[in-house]
Amino acid sequence: MISVRHGALAVLSAVAVLAIPAAASAHRQWLLPSSTVLSGNDPWITVDAAVSNELFYFDHNPMRLDSLTVTAPDGAKGEIKNGSTGKYRSTFDVQLDKPGTYKIGSASDGLMASYKLNGEQKRWRGAAAEAATAIPKEATEVKLTESSRRLEIFATRGAPTKEVLKLTGKGLEVDFVTHPNDLVVSEPAQFKLLLDGKPAAGVEVEVVPGGNRYRAATGEMKLTTDAQGAFTAKWPGAGMYWLEATVRGGKSTIANAERSASYVTTLEVLPD
Template identity: 50%
Template sequence: MKTLRQLAALTILAATTLSAQAHRPFLLPSSTVTAGNTPWVTVDAAAASDVFFFDHMPLKLDALIITAPDGSKAKPENSSTGKFRSSFDLALTQTGSYKLSLVSDTLMASYKENGSQKRWRGSAENFSKEVPANAEDLQVTQRSSRVETFVTNGKPGGKALEISGSGLELQALTHPNDLVAGETARFRLLIDGKPAANAHVIVIAGGIRYRQKLDETLLNTDASGTFSIQWPSAGIYWLEAEIKDSNNVKAPAKTRAASYAATLEVLPQ
C-alpha cells in the first residue's frame, strides 16, 4: 500500500508540474545504432506530456520523410496508428546514417464571425476557401515544425544529415549517433539555412514520470547558432527549440513560429 501511495503522489506531482507544458512530439526508434545484414528498427511516433511515454496522441505519418545514407528516400513498412502512438518498421538496407523526419508547414488563424471566436488550421491553399473573407480580428500565423531522430547502420556517414535550408533545423557538428555520457557534443541551429543566433534550446532526459523534477537543461545558441552540451548520463534525450519572428512569412500570415524536436540516444562510456 505504501508503494501505491507513493506512485499516486508522484503521479499528482507530475501532473501538476507538467500541466502548463505543451505536449511534446517525438520519434522514438527501438535502436539508434545497429549492425549486420539489413537490420531493422521499429519507430514510435507520438506527442506526450512525459516524453517517450504514450499518454496523449499519435503523430500522423503522412509527412514522414526517411533519408537514406545515399540521399535517397526510404520507405517505412508495417505502418499503423493506434490510440496513443503511430508505429512503423524500417529496413536499414544501406550502411551509414539515416534521418527520420516528420515535417509540416501549416497556417493557424483566429478570428471572429458574427461575434463568435473561431479558430482554424490548415494549408495555405485552403485558407481562402475555409476562412471568411470578411473575418473580423483576423490573426494568421505560419507554423512549421520538424520532428526528427537518427539511426546508423554500421559506420556513421552519408548524405542524410545534409540541411534542406527550410524551416528550423539541427546541423550536427557532433554526429547524433556518436553521443557518449560525460562527453560534450556540439550542434548548430539553423533557420532557413542561416544561423539561428540567441535561440533557446531545451534538453530533457527521458524518465520524467519517475522523478520529481523535470531537470531540463536550458541552453542558448551563440552568434553562429552553435551550442554545446555535456551529457550527464547515458539514456534517451529530447531536444527542442522554437523561434518566433516575421521573417520569410508568406501571405496571408504576418508572423511565423518554427519549431524543432529531436530524439537523441547517449551511450555509456
C-alpha cells in the same frame, strides 16, 4: 501571397503548404527509436510515434504516419514497414539495408488564423490555399501565423555518414557539428541552430532526458544559442534525450503573417 485588408482575407496567389499536426502546445510530439547505432548484416529498428504529456509515455494521441519519410544513407527514399496506429501511439519498422546513417521524419508547413465573426472569436488551421474559403470575408481582427515544423531522428548501420545531414536552408534546422549517432556521455556535443540557412541566435533549446515519469525532477536543460547559432549539450547520463527549439518571428512567405518555426529530434547518448 495572402494579405489582409480591412479585416478581410484576400488570396492573391495560393501558397502550397501542408497542415501541421494539431498538437496542443503543452504536449510533446516525438519519435522514439529502439536503437540508433547498429551493426550486422540485417539490422532493423522499431520506432514509436506519439504526442504525449509525459515524455516517451503513451497517454494522449498517436502520431499519424502519413507524412513520415525515410531517407537512406545515399539519399534514396527508404521505406516504413509494418506501420500500425493505435489509440495512444503509432509504431513502425525500418530496415537498415545499407551501411551508413538514415534519417526518419517529416517536415511540414501550415497556416493558423484567429479572427472574430459576429463578435465571436474563431480559430482555423490548415493549408494556406484553403484560407480564402475557410475564413469568411466578413471576418474581422484576422491574425495569421505561418508555422513550420521539422521532426526527425537518425539511425546508423556501421560507420556514421553525413549525406542525410545536409541542410535544406528552409525552416528551422540543426547543423550537427557532432554527428547525432556519435554521442557519448563523457563528451559534450556541438550543434548549430539555423533558420532558413542563417544562424538562429539567442534561441532557447530544451533538452529533456527520457525515463522521467517516475522521477521527482525531469532533469531538463535549457540551453541558449550564441551569435552563430551554436550551443553545446553536456550529458548527465546515458539514454534517450528529446530536443526541441522554437523560433517566433522572422520573415514570413505570407503577407501580414507572423512566423513560428520549430525543430524536434530524439538523440541517443551512449555510455563510455
